[in-house]
Amino acid sequence: MEQLFTFGIVGLSTAAIYAIIGSGLVLTYTTTGVFNFAHGAAGMMAAFAYWQLTEGWGLPVPLALILVLVVLAPAFGLLVERLVLRPIQGLGDAERLVMTVAMLSGLIAAARWIWDPNEARSLPRFFENTDAIDIGPATVTWHQALTMIVAVAVAIGLRILLYGTRIGAEMRASVDDRALVGLTGANPVRSNQVAWILGTQLAAVGGILIAPAVSLDASQLSLLIVSAYTAAIFGRLRSLPLTFLGAVVVGCLESYLTGYLPQNDYLPGLRLAAPALLLFLSLLVFPHRRLRGRDTKARPVPSPSLQGTLLFAGAVVLFGLVLASLLGEGDLITYGQIFSFGVIALSYVPLAGYAGQISLCQLSMAGIGAAVWAHAGADGQLWALPLAVVIAGAAGALIALPALRLSGVYLALGTTAFAVILDRWIFTLPSFEVLGLNISLFDGGTVDVAGPSLFGWRLDDGSELMVFAAVWLALASLAIAVLRRGRFGRQLIALRDSEAAYATLGGNLLLSKVAVFALSAGIAGLGGALYGMQQRSVTAEQFGLVAGLPLFLVAVVGGLTAVGNGLFTGVAVGGSFPVISAAGAFAQNITSVLPALAGLGLARNPDGAVPEIRSGYEPLGRNKPVLGGLVVALAGLWVLQLQDVLDGWLTFGLALFLIVAAQAAATALEQARAARSTDTDVPVEWWGVRREWRREDEEVLARGIAGG
């Protein structure tokens, strides 16, 4: 009985913190329309900053609190509003989501950069030396009492602010109709600023209050937000009282699970995963409508030509061959990731690019693929590879079924929850048996991974494995291109453009969604297996939610609808990051922040980099002499390197230079030719037929039509 009370009080005081963080989340969502995935990360930063000020530099607690809550948090909120959110005001849900995911990833990376994660840090509780209060059979520490008092104050304060003041009305009005807010003479930017300042402050309060109870770890603190998400979903992202209720449910659940869950090897993870499980369930149970707002029009999806894709696939294999012939064994392991990451990133193309379903658990699917291959293909049996794909695909279908009703932010949340459940619980399990089936994933640690055996020919050195992975990336890219051009591809795009329209047109929503989730999880699983082979051994941490964010962000930056995305992301994450990291620890830190920065740049170019790169290199593709010259020169470099005439970095630099120079030359030549042909008078209706279509033409035509 006494225990029941004690755990109840612990639960309520945790609940109070979740309520504070969750209400900040609801506040920013209802008043700016942006669901902030980085909300918890902002609280994490605040906790670290507070630690730095008090424990690090020895400032008195009140002063540190004022600095963090009144100076740093508002400044951060304003900065985020100005730099991150204002540019995406006019963009769609997906872009907003990416921006805050980028912020989450970036803040975690930044915190790890500033505060070395290998050093243990802890914060004391408030009023640690004051005696606890006795209430009947239980005791309440002053820290616990404080959290509850703060939560109640926050609840009352927010209520008054939103429903009792003009700025509150202004904040709510700006979600309804920003333009109209401007017409009334109010300042729509100001209400957003107030919302971000308050939201960040609430996150900061929550972060500082919860930090003493957990270790000061960047990703762990950021992911405490999962509990606050759950609370916010209870409130359907709009009701503050229900958010508080949700917080109580989550807080108490966690606390009682700690107290009453039997101790064995299988269940501790369940406690850690419980908020995520609850989040998943509450997403399914609570009806939610999308926030009203003008949706931006969907961008067109390019349809790659078969010939072009074949060429591309050939180039991928050639690239793999050349790289494999040049690199030493150590580098092969490092850069081998290019192709396996490429395959994993490619899995976003059908799912997020074509079907518009944003999933944040693709790397977890890769983890399943890797684990299946590691066990079933322990002796390199080739049949284990399709098995890995099928099992990862099945896991994908498993998410799709409940996620059928979710879209946008809710789907992203659901897949986040799924990734966390895998991370914290399933992947940490030792081998277990279900229905007579012996299942082992990472055996609670590291598992060794073997290379495949191709009809008796065992691939086990790095160069062979690299080519093997390159071939798979080429095949997968081809398959996606074929898919895009076929009926299923068109169906997926129709589904993205309007689920309702798709259903009324007689499309089978259930089947298509499950199919695309399974397909993309299968591809990710393949990528995971290839990654495992390359690494020789894998652990669960390599496939965690946070580890997957950079891959997702870089894929978004590449352009989710482009088939070339696989190679782009692979080269960026698996190739260029190790190259930069080679320059030392500082550079390594930069690479961990890079995906986030790139993601934040998305607002400037929502179509992604791959289409841009492709159109930049089109002149080179058309100019056969220059292209031929480039190929010959690169081949020459390759031979020289093989003969050890040149050394690695020099070859790399020269090759890069040659490619860029050839591209510039081809573009310049083409422009010169275009300039010469301007004078020849081609009638308007033959533009684009008898002579090439030019950028200016569009404007000339528009003027003509409008003036007509």
Place this chain on the structure above:
Amino acid sequence: MTPLLELRDVRAAYGKITVLHGVSVSVSAGQVVALLGPNGAGKTTSLNVAAGTHPVQSGQLILGGRDMTGANPRDLARAGICLIPEGRGVFPNLSVRDNLLMMTFTGHSRAEIEAVAFERFPILAKRANQPAGSMSGGEQQMLALARGLATDPAVLLLDELSMGLAPLVVGRLYEQVAEIARQGVGVLVVEQFAAAVLGIADHAAVMVRGRVEREGAPDSELRAELSALYLGSST
């Protein structure tokens, strides 16, 4: 009399497509000017230019003798422009009372606004705590129009007040508009259906494809030309 609001030779575009090719319109104090014309003529765009929600390419926006070209909507609102946009003049998720509270940014107190609004439209008092979006279309337009009534603007810009409403309701709303003009406010009304507004207008301008084609008193000649226009036999 110098006009209160004047658009002088305004050109405006959406992207590369120019939709206003030199539009000039003016409104004096106490005057009701009707801006008429077929769909896509550029009427809404002209009002948006006047309210600062759409940029001009060239030309001027003069308010009370001052050149306000390029000013933002907020400053124009504070300088006395009140635009009630087409079909969405209220905040649907806010209660009627909060909608009225949102009218206090141009200098009037909440009490003053509520007094005027509830006196002119008693139904609003009954609905005070209901979300504005749950009221009927006519009630919503009353609430929207209350901003024009209660905030003493210099110029009221109305876009398709009649949209989706019964003729009787439209008639009553335009009675209120005439009343607003009598208090000295310059009113620029955009309407598809000319009959509703020509009864109270002092002056009418007919726009076709981004140009003012005809201007003058709303007499029978103008009406005849207008109906010819709508039937597509443009002169």
